[in-house]
Amino acid sequence: MRSVRPRRWAACLLLTPLLTGTLSGCFAPADSSDPKADSTGGKRLRIALAFPPSESFSPYGADATLLSRLGVTEGLTKLDGNGAPAPALAESWTQEDARTWQFTLRDARFQDGTPLTGAAAATALTRAAQASPAPAALSGVSLTAEASGERRVRVTTATPDPALPLRLAGPSLAVLSPKAYGKQGAADPVGHATGPFTLTKVDGSTSAALDRFDDYWGGRAQAPGIDARFIADGTARANALRTGEEDVAEALPFAQAASLAKGTGREVPTARTTSLYLNTASGPFADPELRAAARAAIDTSVLAENVYEGYADPGQGIFGPALTWAAGKRQQPTGRASAAQPHGATVRLATYDNRPELPEVAQVLQQQLEKAGFKVTLTVRESSRVEGDALAGKFDAFIGARNTMLDTGDPVSVLASDYTCDGTYNMARLCDKNVDKAVAAADALADQDKRRDAAMAAEARILGTDAVVPLVHQRNILGVSTTVSGVLLDPYERTVVATGTRR
């Protein structure tokens, strides 16, 4: 009996290397790339992204933004620093009539070697328009595209769309090579895009590897490649940056900003506005005087300074300071009601916890409103479980962080969807003739400057109803290691790396 045991142990020991060999298959593949400098002197960039690809890099959903941020895809146009459409794959464009635009393409190649032609661009746009569900940038728009020359593409919309060049800058309208499109409507961007980096390997929702695209029309990128990791937990992303495992970490939580090394936290003002939407259709806030009382009770500077730890600006309007053009055009809200005494009116306030600061904002607002004489009950849930109820009017007030540029970069579209009678995301359930009229007037204008003026006039109208109280304009914290240079700080959250990014 006794002699058996040692032998058994010996067998186990012999098995160990075998087991570890099999086990190694259970780990995620480590970055295969050589972290040392390549022949040109650059090193691969290591980026921690917050959102994993949710639809295996389908270019029509949220993953489109991911592709655009990693420098994989490009559209015909892009947004410049001032939010105006700028040339990207299209060198220039002209409006032929109210519904028709002609785009002239530049001399570029796809990452699979095929040249960018009018036919390729037309295919890409047509496939995007046929996608189901339609890309957000195309919601409510019906679009056809056809090649009108070797390097020309003509885009026609069913109804006049003055914002079309802005729309085409949306990441979901990126142009992919004809080889990218399979039979079943799916599009595969791996190796088929035009950007400075090309996807080489995707490991589920864990990581992705990209190589530099040497024939990029804008010149070869300085970094030989990118190793992207998707780390959902904000603290974990911050930790990755602090341990030096990653060079760039996006969307760090405010709570972690203080623990970052000096100079690594870069602030990016964004078009995201956190607002309090008051239910104008039912409940206590159907009364404009109570809405005015709520607005008067709220001190937004406390939120910006303390909850957001200074990484936000106090609410100025629906459009915040990240949109540089908005500052000079802002008008005073008109037609505001005078505040009445709430007399203990009960308010059901709801928000979601997918952004960890929102429950804190809600609790501060709760106290401020209660000081003014309201009684406030709070509901905090996961966003898909609270938004529907909020849109259905089950709460009296809702706090949400809204990207005011949506996918279009057009200020009018957010006003139309959020504050008009037919709006699809009308949290305040506002239906006001004057507002509708002002938004419609803005939507009819083609000239960018006039369109923006009209949008700001509509904003003043909306703020005049007190249906929405802008709380803060959020800044993102982009963690960038001190060894990295050339990272883009984009208020539209569409780009991070470019050809000049290196370490």
Next chain:
Amino acid sequence: MSPTPRSLISRPGPTALWRAVLAAGVLCAIGLLPWLARTDPALTVLKARSADRDPTPEALAAVRDRLGLDAGPLRLLGRWLGDLAHGDAGHSWISGSAVLPSVVQALGVSLLLMAVALTAALGTAALVCARTLWRGAAGRPTGSRTGGVAATLASLPEFLTASVLATVVGVQLGWLPALGWYGPQWLVLPALALGVPAGALLGRLLGDALPGAFAEPWALAASARGLPGRRIARQALRRSFPGLLPNLGLFVVGLTGGSVAVEQIFDIPGLGRLTLQAAIAQDLPVLQAGTLALLLLAAVAGGAARGTARLLLGPVLRDGALASPHRPGPPARSPLPFAYGAVLLGVVVAGLPRDPLALDTAARLRPPSWAHPFGTDALGRDLLARVGHGALTTLALALAVSAAALLTGVVLGLVPRVSGAAVDTVNAVPPVLAGLLVAGVAGSGPYTPALAVAAVAWAPLAAHAGALLTQERATAHLAATRALGAGPLYLLRHELLPAVLPPVTRHALLRLPGVALALASLGFLGLGAQPPSPEWGLLLAENLPYAERAPWAVLAPAAVLALLGALAVSAAGGVRLPGRRPRRGRPARRRSRQQPRHPSRHPSRQPSRQPEPAAPAHGTAAPGSAR
């Protein structure tokens, strides 16, 4: 001689059938989830794909159309099951990619993590009961005194240990990688975070059973015969282990599917995260496949646990020849429970006159001072006040849930053949899914979270009770009592329950802090305590992001929770009614024939006067002693 007691060896046919019925029930329930919860899956799927996407009617209709949701739940479920028969688990509703490869990959990761975490747990358990073993081997068995430290460790929420380990060891000291999943060294921290609390709990349960084993006649006889203490200790371990095995089996499954927080903090692509995401997004194919994998694992782990128990106990179960494992006597009365209780009460009383809701954002994250003895949280609220005010609701609800779970667990533990499969099934269901299912059935009323937690909390208690009962039923004294004409009710009241209740109650109390945390963890589904309520679980969760900058904000709720664990366990040492010392004060006449373990209940060892031969050094724990 004696009628053969029910043994562990049950007929496999009906049990397997019952197990299959339960598994099918769970899968059907998942298939019906969106319709039960009245939450549109098109909306949750759309939001999971893109958080910023507006839920316009067109977009929702497109998703619904794409997924074929209009066919209704039954058709969808039928189609999924039909495809499963061909080895196709469908395609994810979110990403559209095939489910099976992603679930298999995540399962592999989780199994590896679980295996290492279990090793860490066993190490911790060994440390926890090392003293008991040592003293037992040296012939000076003690009462179970492993209480305080183990209970404190066991009450540590794993998300707290994980984030502390990641920050301190991973980031600040830089000893081990803080996140990722690239090789063996990435395993260490997550495995510790998972394994230490689990090991503390297992160690506590083992430490509870060991003194009884040391006090059994064979141990005395072996010692009297001069066998080395080491060997006696080994046999005592072997004797106590089977009672623990079902819980070990549960941990195997629980750690594989339920370590969401640790997977999140260390960025591990495991099954817990996968099923959580699928549950929130109502991505039914992934959720069904993930749960099915866990159910299969549960069946395997449960079977392995039962098989091992049978192997360790051997024919004694069949022959009803087990000596009864009972503790040697009431544990030494210790002032510890009073000390713990006084501190806890002091904190609560000191907190009550303060305002737990008064915000002062200018005074956020202040360290402890005279004005704020526990410091302030991220909104400048006084933590002492919050801890004090949160105590009542937290404790009342957690106690109620624990009591209900204990009752259910013991009752179901009495019928192991029915409950065995149910325990495995319930334990395999991811906690969030259980919450969603209960909420779907019961609506989102104020008691839903309590129901949801109670619906799963009974499982480990039932497993424990079942294992102890099986052993108890196989004891010689029970056979004798039965031979004397005692009916089943008499046996239950006077023999079985008194033997099983104390350890299972201690187990339930050990899990009390966990219950409190579980209650708070369902908050994001809109169930249970909502901010600004100072419920303890919520306190921990809301302050966790600030753990590095303001450790006190996490320390205060974690400390009271640990204190609660320590108090519960140390006080439970005396789950005896005053004036009634069970078993010891029994009328001797009823006992006179089966009193072999009488001397064993004395802490000091005496030369054995028993009729039985000493237990052989290896082999069954108390073989053939009744003959």
